[in-house]
Amino acid sequence: MKNERSRINIWTSSSFIIFITYLLFLVYPIVTILGQALFVNGKISFGNFTTFFSRSYYFETLFNSFKVSIAATLFALIIGTTLAYLFSMYQFKGKKLLQILIIIASMSAPFVGAYSWILLLGRNGVITKFLMNVLHFPQIEIYGFSGIVLVFSLQLFPLVFLYANGAFKNIDNSVLEAAESMGSRGINRFFKVILPLLTPTLLAAALLVFMRAFSDFGTPMLIGEGYRTFPVLIYTEFISEVGGNAAFASALAIIAITIALTIFIIQKYVANKHSFTMNSLHPVEEKKLGPIKRLFVYIFVYGTVFLAVLPQIYLTYTSFLKTSGMVFVPGYSLDSYRNxxxxxxxxxxxxxxxxxxxxxxxxxxxxxxxxxxxxxxxxxxxxxxxxxxxxxxxxxxxxxxxxxxxxxxxxxxxxxxxxxxxxxxxxxxxxxxxxxxxxxxxxxxxxxxxxxxxxxxxxxxxxxxxxxxxxxxxxxxxxxxxxxxxxxxxxxxxxxxxxxxxxxxxxxxxxxxxxxxxxxxxxxxxxxxxxxxxxxxxxxxxxxxxxxxxxxxx
The missing domain is CATH 1.10.3720.10 (MetI-like)
Structure with a gap:
């Protein structure tokens, strides 16, 4: 009886402590900004929300975020799924090293990648200068929509790869053999057999990628220039409203929460509708590549991973360069580390x-x-x-x-x-x-x-x-x-x-x-x-x- 009472007290008390903690540090803050957005001088008012939806400037900013996030999600899904397919289906050298590099690429802060791409492809970037001065290419525009999507895609495709790579391990090889025996091969087998099996996993990966892109602040702030996204708008409105009217910033925050929650619910509904369980008794067998396929696989795999880790590589290199004010100068030094x-x-x-x-x-x-x-x-x-x-x-x-x-x-x-x-x-x-x-x-x-x-x-x-x-x-x-x-x-x-x-x-x-x-x-x-x-x-x-x-x- 004593042990039973102790058991009840332990789990009941832990549940109570956790619940109170969430109420204090999650529910209370969200309810607070909701109240600040809705109540003006003690009365309920939807004026802050009306302001947002009545001005095209604010609505276009939200639309920009959707465009960037959807584009980044699509590119990340294509790149990450293709990589996972090649890793799971074919034999080639360097897989372990490539997987480590992919993980490293996924774990760095997105805005760090944005900063590095500015150094590489910005108006005074090292690649930009080479292309313009040596190869006489026209000016490359890395800023704005294209730059944000580039950074997000290369930063977030590893998340899709990690999800899809895990899902491939649960596909039984007999399923693929059966499809092949019925005449379904190559691209046809991928779209009719493999892709449907990966759908629940890819939906989960897509949600994570979309929410990461939609909520990121640093990347569009650094590389967006005039292309303003919703997190940047929330930040700038809040900073400008401190000491004045913070209610509008809170209204923007509530809109962001509503959008995120809606997308999450839709994703969960679609995922549950297509969910099923896979058990792999016979894992997918990796095949040897012919000369032409091997060349394609090596170019795509190594080229993609190189682009993903290029920001970290170049930043590491520039950290050892001498600087004079805001400019890197010839020669190497540890001054940047000392400073x-x-x-x-x-x-x-x-x-x-x-x-x-x-x-x-x-x-x-x-x-x-x-x-x-x-x-x-x-x-x-x-x-x-x-x-x-x-x-x-x-x-x-x-x-x-x-x-x-x-x-x-x-x-x-x-x-x-x-x-x-x-x-x-x-x-x-x-x-x-x-x-x-x-x-x-x-x-x-x-x-x-x-x-x-x-x-x-x-x-x-x-x-x-x-x-x-x-x-x-x-x-x-x-x-x-x-x-x-x-x-x-x-x-x-x-x-x-x-x-x-x-x-x-x-x-x-x-x-x-x-x-x-x-x-x-x-x-x-x-x-x-x-x-x-x-x-x-x-x-x-x-x-x-x-x-x-x-x-x-x-």
Whole structure:
């Protein structure tokens, strides 16, 4: 009886603590900006929303975001699915190295890629100068719509590749052999057999890519020039409204949340309609390539991966160049690194310190939430599981505005729990935003653990808590590690929320890189970007070492 009461108290209290935490740091901020958008002088008013929909300037900005996000999603799907198909169906050299490079390309901050492409293809870019001066090409226009789509496509196709590559492992080779025996080969087999089998996975990948592109702030801010997107509009309107009317910025944030939620619901409906289970008893057999096909595969695969990692390669190179003001000059030097450590040492330290604390919180919450969602499923835990997915779809800029509005004593703030400007709000924002990644990974691991194992432990006298700590958690460890690494890498590359919440004492490397690019200190920005990439690579290599895996799938 005592053990039963203890069991109830442990899981009930953990559910209650998690629920209160979500109410305080997720529901309350969103409700606060909703109230600020709707209530003017204590009365309900839709004036802020009317302003948005009545002015073409604002509506065109939203339309721009949709155009960019849809175009980037289509290109990412085409490139990522094609790569996954070639990796799974054919034999060629260098797969392990290429997979590592693809993962590295996917984990860097998008705006860093935008900055690098400006150095390469901007008006004074090294490739632009070569094409114009040597080959007499016309001026290349990297800015605006084309530049944003280029950066997003090369940055986000690895996510599609990781999803599709994992799905290919679940396709049974007998299905492909049966299709071939019925005369379906090559392109015809891909579109009629393979693509339908990949549809649920590609829908999930498409949602992730679309939401990443739709909510990204740094890339369009740097390379968009006059091409304004919705996150940039929200940011600029909020900054200009501080001290005045913050209600319009909150209305924009609510519109962004509504759009994201609608897209998420549509995706879930379509995915559920086409969902099915695949079990691979006989994995797809890789075929040898003929001379012509081999040439095509090597050009496409190596060329695509090279373009994806080119920004990191070139930034690393420029970080060792001498600088004179805003210009790189002939010769090599470590001055950029010295200046980076001297001026931005605290930012480098914060990039390790703040995400590490947030990661510890994420792991603890993810383990409990995933267990409650899978093993203790009821109406209350279902609400907790649903709340945990909200940050997955809400743009970072919106979450930043919600936190400032809710936890700020200044003008436009509510005065409740004044933590704006502290490291604590940075930790909370990172934890809330990146928690879904680890939760989904933990849930996937838990679903593979038979309930009979816990029942056997219980029959041998082990309490539920003891079983959870000593048996269940160790069996979940691969999922915990995978989710934790993904959360960690996305934390250290976070910009959208941090750009609104940081202070001089809590500035991170992504914020420092962004501000240094804006100021024209390209050498320091390149050095910081290289350090950030190095931390990312070390994190991924550590994951592969601990998980004893040479690849990562989603």
């Amino acid at each position: 980076a450590f001297n001026r931005m040492g605290s930012a480098i330290f914060n990039t390790i310190r703040i995400p590490l604390i947030a990661l510890a919180i994420v792991i603890v919450f993810a383990v409990f939430i995933s267990y409650l969602a899978v093993k203790k499923r009821n109406f209350f835990t279902s609400i907790i599981d649903s709340l945990s997915m909200i940050p997955y779809i809400v743009p970072g800029t919106v979450m930043g505005i919600a936190f400032i509005t809710s936890f700020n004593t200044g003008i436009g703030g509510t005065g409740f729990l004044a933590i704006t400007g502290t490291a604590f709000i940075m930790i909370v924002s990172l934890s809330v935003r990146r928690l879904p990644y680890t939760i989904r990974s933990c849930v996937a691991s838990l679903q593979q653990i038979p309930s009979s194992i816990e029942e056997a432990a219980s029959s041998l006298g082990s309490s539920r808590l003891n079983t959870f700590v000593k048996i269940t958690i160790p069996m979940m460890m691969s999922g915990i590690i995978s989710g934790a690494i993904l959360s960690w890498v996305t934390m250290i590359s976070e910009l959208s929320t941090s750009i609104l919440l940081y202070t001089v004492n809590t500035r991170t490397m992504t914020v420092a890189i962004y501000t240094e690019v804006i100021r024209g200190n390209y050498g320091i920005a390149a050095a910081l970007s290289t350090i950030l990439t190095l931390i990312t690579v070390i994190s991924l290599l550590l994951f592969m070492k601990v998980s004893k895996s040479d690849n990562m799938t989603l």
